[in-house]
Structures are given as structure tokens and as C-alpha cells.
Amino acid sequence: MLQNEQERLEVLRRYEILDTPPEAAFDRMTRIVARQLMVPIAWISFVDQYRVWFKSVWGLELSQIERSKSWCQQVIFQADTVMLPEILPGEWGDLGGDPTISPAFYAGVPLKTVDGWILGTLSVLDRIPRQLNSDQLTLLEEIAATVLDELELRLALRKARESEARLHTLVEQLPFEFWLRDVSGKCLMQNSTSIERWGNQIGQRPEASGLSPDLLATWQTSNQRALTGEVVQGEVQYHHQGRSHTFFNIVAPIWEAAQITGILGVNIDITERKRVEEALQESEAKFRTLAEMVPVGILIATGARIRYVNSAMSAITGYSREELLAMTFWYVMAPDSRDLMREQWLANQNAAFPSRYEMKILTKHGLQRWLDITTSSIEFAGHPATLGTAFDITDRKRVEEQLVYDAYHDPLTGIPNRALFQDRVGQAIRQAKRSKESLFGVLFIDLDHFKTINDTLGHLVGDQLLIAIAQRLRACLRPTDMVARLGGDEFAILMEKVKDIEDTIYVSDRILKTLAEPFYLDGHEVTISASIGVTLYRPDYNSPEDLLRDADLVMYHAKAAGRGCYKVFDPAMIAS
Template sequence: MNIPQKLYFIFICTFIWGGLLGCIAIAMNSETQSLVLRVDRNIAVEAHSSSMEQQLAKHAQSLVAAIAAADRQIAVSTIASIATAIIAVSLFYRSSLKSLERSQTDEQSDRDDSVRQAEITINKEKEIEAKLTKINRCLLSFCTDPSGNINLLTALLGELLGASCTLYSSLDHGELCAVGQWQTPSEFERVNRTEGRICHDLIQQNSDEVWVLSDLLTTKYAQTEPSIQAHNINTYIGKVVKCQQQVVGCLSAWYTTTYIASEIDRQIIDIIAAAIGIEEERRATQKSLQDEQRYALAAQAARDGLWDWNLNTDRIYLSKRSQMLMDLAVENSQTSATEFFQRIHPADLNAVQIALGEHLAERTPQFESEYRITLADGSDRWLLCQGLALRDAEGKPYRIAGSQTDITERKQAEVQLRYQAYHDEQTGLPNRILLMERLRRAIDKQKYQEDYLFAVLFLDIDRFKVINDSLGHSCGDRMLKAIASRLQTCVRPGDTIARLGGDEFTLLLEAIGDEQEALQIAERIQQRLALPFYLGEHEVFASASIGIALSTLDYEYPEDLLRDADTAMHRAKTLGKARTETFDPSMHGHAMARLQIEIDLRKALERQELRVFYQPIVSLKTGKITGFEALVRWQHPTSGMIPPIKFIPVAEETGLICAIGWWVLQQACQQTRYWQERFPSEPPLTISVNVSGKQFTQSNLIEQVDRILQETGLAPTSLKLEITESVLVENAEAAAAVICQLRAMGIQFSIDDFGTGYSSLSYLHRLPIDTLKIDRSFVNNVDCEPEKIEIIRTIVALAWNLGMNVVAEGVETKTQMYQLQALKSEYGQGYFFSKPTDSEAVEALLMTQPDWEQDLRAMAQSVQGKRSKTIKP
């Protein structure tokens, strides 16, 4: 029997036994009828409780009634008990059977759920184990390159999370730069740190939690993130990466579908973000080491000395180079601040302390000062000291460190260049610039000192050209030096003797009593010059035409004084030379002549009397013509060819120089473009055009140059504009702005007649100048005057250090060309190659294309042969 049948049998037996016992008890009860009635009621209740047993209840009631009618009390009780038991057993059986079935069903369902749950747990554990294994393998495969490791981790994140693409962006000076990426579109590579971008917002929150955003197409980021709409991105998961508690980047995964990040996914992102943070620290450490090594190498190469001042202990660490520079012997590489400052020249100490105080007070971005160190032998060494202060959280400096550089040679070069800027190289006398400054001071002094009187003497050596042409330039130069020496014996202390160029000298006589005193000095000069000059085997005599301009006319400008003295000098020369004339306002002859030049010059443009001549510029390396300089000439209908020195000053004074300059530029660019097409070369021929100071100050300068280039079709890179040093000095800031704008167009710039004026090295360093043109006065007689070689070598070295080319003007002999080539001057220009000539002659020159390289090669071979003979025993 099965379990339900057994239970049914047990319950039947139990209740039959109970019924028998009940019959016995009833038989003993005297109140049989009452019992029957109670049984009747119980049966009715039981029948009512189960609708399925209604028929059985009715049958039981009929049986009880029959028994009662027969008045057989015991039988009635027994039968009633049996019926009741049968009903109870039936009801209990049905209830037990149903309960048992439900229990079995629930037990089976629980067993199935447990099995399924176990299987799910096992699968999850296997999946987690597999992912952790992959992470472990990735970490074990790391190389020494942190960036490569970061890229591996980024790709692993995408693989483990099933992302469409993953990206790690590192913060780099306010921008996010992609370091690691996996299946990432190009626009993810670098993004400006702008408000509204997902990664930037995450970084700004600076939270350690994983950030999950879904339905991105419906958020504000759909407008601020171009990649969302472009690639249909739906879900973003991101986390900031930290290194030493500082946010260094952002790790993110991007999905084109809706993705719900599980707790395991979040833990994986945490693990990979932490690993990337470690690699970022390694990357920063490597970069720091590289920077330190690079700085050490740079400092060693630059021969800089290092210093480190602990402001709390007042001790200064000095590297060995710093100790040597400061002439200190410190065994432990440290010295006190007091001893350090004692080494500085007393005249420079105050400036150093002021500069240091300004930086420590945060009024300057860095400390920088130049000072002298007095060495044991009494000489001075110039040092450039630079440094930066380190500050605590409150902004208080506790340390300052930096470097020291020996700038003695630079200072000496500056002194030499400054001397050259204010002095004539040939005679050592002050030049025009220094004279004009002293004239300006004298005029200003007279304004507040009414009885102050001074005079300007303008000297022109008579017939000097004859001496120069007959005896040669070498003798002419020596004569000029001898004249300068004699002039110095004729003046008083405090007076100024200047050489303006050629055979013209100017004297400034300050604090004279009256005109007669100036005339006496002029007479003394005439007497000294009348004495013979001995130039080698030659005895030479000289005289001078002298013009005097007195300050009694209340001059405003030095140029006016010089002009009137020049007018008086020309008057003296016209009247027979070797004489002195004082300027008189009635002297209108010369002024009228100049006025006539002005009138004729205005008509010269209309009548097309001006001509553009061209002088080649030759490479001293290849011997090839690389370009030309455009020079203006005036073909006067009655006076013939007038040189520039006669009409350019008038043009400058009257402002006509601007119209002439633009005309020359137009003609030169047009002609050069024609030559480039007819005589193609690589690189193309260039044209150098002088720009006057007045042109350079015109407001439409840039527009004019651009218009001419557009009209002529000449490339900006083929044009070189030549300016003088005075243009930079007169208005440095404005000149710098114009030069930078034109240079941005591709136009090159040259400093013309370099060394004869004044140039600030700071301007040369800051401005985009391409070429320095060495003035012809330095090139003349370079073969017989060693000091000129040193000057040229200095200028060439300066140009090279500033990244500039060098063109030597006034090359007239082969020897000069060879020496300039040996001095590493890259280009030459002068009569040796060609005089300034018209365009037709230039075309003939270009067609023959003379190759001076052969001369250079022949000279080099000759020099080598002489050396070989010298070496032989």
C-alpha cells in the first residue's frame, strides 16, 4: 500500500475503536434519549460543515430515528457513534490527502529553486574568477613604459565590461589628453577643459564613486558632447583616477546600448582605476627624473652654476661651478648668505637686493639680476643670477634656488658694441649719434641758462678726395686718424670732436665767451692742419673749410645747428677753401640751392627721371648671385646723374622720401619677379629695398607693402626690407610691432650699416631680424688692419648666436672676399662683384652668371699649398 492508503486504514481503525467505546458508555447512561438527541444535533452540524457529505448526514438521521422508534437505546448509540466516526474519518482523509499533495509540490519547487540559485552563484563566481584572472595576467605583463601599461588597462576595461569603447584621459595643463584608448573615435583624443562635458563634470565633482549615466541622448550632454550623437552613445560609466589624493585623469566606458553596471562591474572599474593611478605616479616620477637629468645636462652644457638658499637657516648651497664663478673655496659646498653677498661688487649690491626683495614680495615672477664679482687678481667677472622662490601654504618664502651664468664676454661685447655705436671706428672719435645727443643737451641747457653760449664747427678737409685717390685708401685712412689727433690738441677739455663720415668733422664748443673765442679755435685748427703730414714716404699738406653756427639764434633742434654750420662750411668752400665762415641768416644761396633740389625732386617722379639700379649680393659659400639690393639714382636733365647723398637728405627733410620709397619698391618687386621667371633658380632671387625712417612710421606701411606684392606677384619671402639702427632706437616699440606683422607675412628684415649706429642687444634679441649688414667702413682695409678683423668676427659671432645671416658691404678686392669667407660671413656685396647698374646690365650678368666660387677655391688651394711648403723641413 502507498502512503495515503496506509493513513486511511489507520484513521478508520482509530475511529471505529472510538465508536465502540462510545456505545459502551452510552449503554451505561440512563439518559439514552438525550444522548440520541445530542448525536442527532452533532450529525447535523457535521453534515452542514461539508456539503459533499450531505447525503450521508441524511442517512444517519434516518437511522437514528428508526432506532429511537424501536426504543433500543444501546444500539442507537453505537450506530450513531459509528456514523459519526465514518464522517470524521472521511473528512480527515480528504484534508490530509490534499495537504500532503501540496507539501510534496512545494518541496519539489524549493528543490528546483535551490538548484537554479546554486547554478547561478557558481556561474557568477566563475565569471568573476575569469575576470580577476585577466586582470592579474594584465598586471603581470606590465612593461617599463607606464603609458603602454595604461593603454593595456584601458583595453582590458572595455573587454571585461563589454563596452563599445573605453578611454583614459590624463589632465595635461588644463586639458584632457588621451593616454589610453580602446576602439575610441578620433574626437576623444584631446578635449579642452570646458564646462558641460561629462568627464570634466566628473572631475569637478572629485568623487570616489563610479558615475553611471544612461539615456545620454535625452540629457544635456547630447548637445555638449559631439561624440554622443555622432556615435549614438547611450550609456556612460566613468570614474576619476587619483594619484597621491590628487585627480590626474578620468577613466570611462561608453555604450551604444542601455547598460546597467553591476556591483562586480563597479569593483572592476575601481581596481583598474587604482592600477592606472599607480602607473600615473610612475609616469610622473619618470618625467621628473627626465626633467632633472635634462636640466642637469643643460646646466652642464651651459656651464651654469647652481645655488639653493634656505631662508630659514640662511645657508646657501653652491655647486662647484658656482663656487668657481664666485671665486669661493667652500669645502662643504655651503656658505652663509652674508659671505655670498660680500662677494658682490658694492656698486651692484643694492640693485641685487632690490631685485631679490621684489621677487620675495611676489612683485616679480622671478628673481633676475646682473652683478660683478671682484676676483682675487682684482678683475671683475659679470654674472647673471636667476632664481625662483618656493613658498609654504601661507605664501611665505622658505627657499629660493636658481643658477648663475658667466656673462663677462657678453658684457664686454656690449661695451664694445656700445662704443662702436657712439664712436667712429676709424678714428675713435664720437660719431653722429653721440654728437647729436650732446648737441641736444647743450640746447636744453641754454633754455634754462640764458648766458650759456656754445658753437658748432663743421669741418670739411679740402681736396681730401685727391689724396685718397692718388695715394690710396690706406693712406687716406691714416691721414684721417692724424687729422683727428691734431684736432684733439686744438680744443679744451669738455669739448666734443666728432667724425660724421668721409672727410667731415664736427666740433661742439661748449661754454664759450663769445663768437671770437670760436673763431680763435677755428684759426688754431687751420694752423695745425697746415703743418705737413707724413704718410710713409709721402709728405702731404691739408687744409679745411670751416663753418660756424652759434647758439645765439635760439635753436630748437640739433639738426638745425648742424645744418647751418654745414651751410656756412659750404660758403667757406665756395669762397676759396682753407677759410672759416660764420653762419648768417642772410646766407640764402645754399638754402636756395637745396630748395631747387626739392622742387626738381618733386618733378622727378612725374617726369620719370628716377632710376633704380641694382647691386648683386653674392653667396661667399657658393659664389652664386642670390639676390640684389635696389638703389635709387636721379638722372637730372641738366645736372646729369645725381648720387643719392645729394638728394636723399632733401627727400628725408621734405617728406618726399616716402613717395620715392614706394616707387622704388614697386619697380624693384616688378623687376625681380620678371627675373625670377626668366632666370629661375632655387631658391629664387631676392630683392633688398631700403625703407626710410619716415616710411616706417607711416600708418599704412603694411597695406602699401601688401598691395605692391599683390600687384607685382612677388612672393613675400623674396622681399627683404633694409632698415637702419636709428629706426629701432627712435621708436622701438612701434618699430617692433610693424616688423613682427611684416615678418608674419614672410618678409625678411636686414639691419643696414650695422655697427655705425646704435643697436640695443635686447632689441636684436626680441625682434625677428634675419640679416646684419656689416658697414663698408669695417670691410675697408680689412686685409691690413687686424682690429677690423676682430670687429667683423664679433659681429659675425653675434649674428650667429642670434640666428641671423651676415652680409658684408663694400667688398672691393679678392683678398677682402677671401678674408670675409674665412670669417664665416655668408654673403658679400661690393664693387668686386659689380657696381650698382641698371636692369639691362643685370640681365647680362645673370646670363653669363659669373662664378666667383672658382676664385675662392683657387685661393683655398693656394693657402693650402703655402702651408704645405711651410711644414716641409
């Protein structure tokens, strides 16, 4: 089986292509391949766990065969195009046990996803030996890419349907009325809350909905304004069964590819709230009341000047409402990201649709916090303004930063791990190749008889010893140097900007002396030594592995010399 075969199979099943009926799109591709390459047989197949299943076959009737008998297996293992210009009789056996095929030529291209997973092959077969020229191979590879495009399209359509279903569920759960209409006014979607009040209007235009003339005129005016790109919001009143009802109505355009393809509407019954808030007459005041009820930071700004903030925004920033209203928005941005954020904020002020980005701020108490900001253009006090909503994502950012840190640091000692060490050595190599003066050295350190200590005193003492050794190694280095734990009882040190080998020898001597001093751990006096291999950068080093290899090699020379010492790499050691 291939490495990560289980993951590959999971990716294959994600496309839901296996055991599906024939489709014209795939049949057309095999037909084109067969005709353009002038071969009698072509197929699109997908490699399952124990079988190869054929989605489309040209020139042959075949649905599936055992994977072990599959001609596609070679393509899967090589992860590249395979061409066998002359197949000897019996060399590969029969395709699916059919002795009439007598293959003499085969070519297969892997069906590889953008993530590198190989799902199957696009293959051609001939009964006579032949070769494919570069143009023909390119055609075969381009058709294979088209097969993957078709699969991705199917997957995207399925996800779109699932997304639509989730949207429908969400709309049905809204505690207020919601509807969608196309540009002609025909109702495309309406939740049950809206149906209960107005009846089922799906497929109807407003004029056929049975609304009163006054209410119909109000709705049509709002719809027409929204079709020009305006977000229309305001109160709508109507009388029903002797009672007066007030709705807060929002009608907004739906944008797709910079074009308005429809409108959506929200009707929130605010009758009871209006009765309680008789003093609130303007929509701005109602908005402020709603904003104070949500646990999301909200602000309105004209240019950079803050005009309104809710209590949640005040709590996030640490500034009082009065303090925020007296400052510009730039003031709360973190200094190291202020220029970039200012550019984004100003660029999005007049955007036709909402913009979203992450922003780092500095609170009144000097703490940095991350916000997920969404901005949109509105009108405030008769002037263009920006409405911003902010979610505090500081905790999420910390988790992300911790995950990145954990990926590059040893969990026991807290020092860099092999991945980060190799990355730094790689940077040092690139710098050294650009500048002849950028000399650096690598020390490979292996603790002597650590296993004996671990087995005798226990893993707890062994772990404490590794932590203590990491601390002593740090103390022996300059701030620009790096010490890393490669694994087990192996450490490595990168010394940048050294003058010559004497700098690394000096540090090696210092390390041996400091490690020779006893460790007092959990009531035990522990002594240990180390063997160190030292190598300096040479122009023929091209990768971190090259330096680690030679440093590791010379470290074993140090062990052979009696341990507790260092040795410097000499290319002659490779021959010996």
C-alpha cells in the first residue's frame, strides 16, 4: 500500500464518484483521447482500496477489476506519467482477465488533485508498440486535468447544494420575517414567519400578494431603491384586525460578480418595542438601542473620526465611550500595523459591499488585542459613514500562535526542535552563498551514557536532566546562536557569524566544562559528559542535512576517541 493510503482513500470518497452511472462529460473525454491519440482503448479509472473502478471506458466493456491486477497501479506508485512503448507478451498479464486484448502499449497519467492526492488515472492502450510524442503527452495530461476540473465542479456543486440547505435551515430559524426576490420582483424564498403573516408569496410579485395599496406602494419603492444598490431600511406601519403594527424593514441588494441579481428583505416586528420606546423617533436612536444589546463591538466612523461606539466596543478597547468619541480610529490601532490598517480602512469606506479583515489594536491599558472587523458603507446623520462590527479573536490568535510555536519547539525543554533548527541552518546556508563573509558552524551534541541514567534513575530524572542540560547549553551561547533538541539525547547548536574554527572550538570547550559539573536532580547527584561533532560551512554544502550529516559523523569519531570530547570534521573522514 502507498504511504498515507488511508488519507488518499478518504479524499477519493469525498468526491463521491465511485459507483456512479456513466456521464456524458467523462465519456466525451475518453472519446477525445482515443481519437486524438489514435488508440483503440482509453479509460478514466479511480483506484479504490481493493479495486480499480472505471468511470468511463472507450473501446472496451469493463466496470472494475482487482487492484492487484490493475495497470494503473504503476502510475499510482510512481505518481507521474507512465508510458510503456513496447509490452512483451505476458509481461503485465491480461487486463481484467480478458485474453483478447493483447496489449503492446500503455500510457497512463495520474489524476492528481491540487493537494497532490492521486485518485486514479487517465489511460490509453494499444495492441501494437508505439510512442507518444511530447504534444500527445501534453494532450493526455491536459485531458487528465480536465477530468479533475470536472470532479472539482461536481464537488463544488454538491457543497453549494449543502450550503443552500444550511441557508434554508438558518432562514427558517430566524425569529423575524425574511424573503428573497429576483430583479423582476418575483419571490424566490420566504421563511415560515413571513408566510404566517403575509401568506405564501413564492413565485409571486408584490402586486399579486394582496397587500393594501399604501403598503404595496411602500414595498415597491423600497425594492426599486434596493435594485439601484441602496440598502433601504426604515419603519413600516400597517393596520391588521384593528391593531396597528410597526416593522423595522430592511431591503438590500444581492451582489454577484459586481451586478445586482436580486434583493433580500427583513421585517422585524418592533411594535412592542415602539410602545416601550415612545421617545425614540429616529432610526439612528433605534439602531443604537439594538447595538447595545449585542455582545459585539460596533462603531460608526466618518473618515477616521469615531461618531458612535456601543458598550461592547468600549469594553474591548478599555476606553470609555466619551474617550473613544474624542479620538480618531488610528489611535487605538497597534503602532506596528497602523499604516496597513489605515490603508485598508480608508480603501473600504466607500465599498459597495462589506469588507472583512483582521486588525490588531492597543487597549487603554497597553494590551494588544486582535479583532475580526467587518465594515460596510452606511449613511449616518445625513453623511456617508462606515459601520464596523468587531469580534474579539485574541484567544483564537493565541491558540494559533501557540500551535505554530509548538510545531517548532521541543515540548520538554522548550528550546527549538529539529524543524526550526533545519530552517535556521537553511537560512544560514543561503546567506553564506550570497556573502563569503557569512561563515557559520554547527555543533552536534550527543550525551554519553544517557540511557544508563534514564534506566537507572527513571524517566522523570532523565527528563529533568535534559531540561537542565538545555539551560546550560543556552548559557554557553551568544544571543544570536541557537540550540535545539533534535530528539532523544541529541542536541545541535548553530553558531552564526563566526570568524574561524577557533570560535566553535571555544564554545565546545565551554560546553564540555559546564556539562562536567554535577547536576542535582530530585535528590540525586548526576554527572554526565557529551561527545561533540563540529563542522564549519563549506561552499559544497547545499542543505541543512549536509551539515548535520557531517557533524553527526565527526561526533561518532569523538565517541570513538573516548567520549567527553569534541572532534572537528575533516572531509578525509568520509573516506575513512
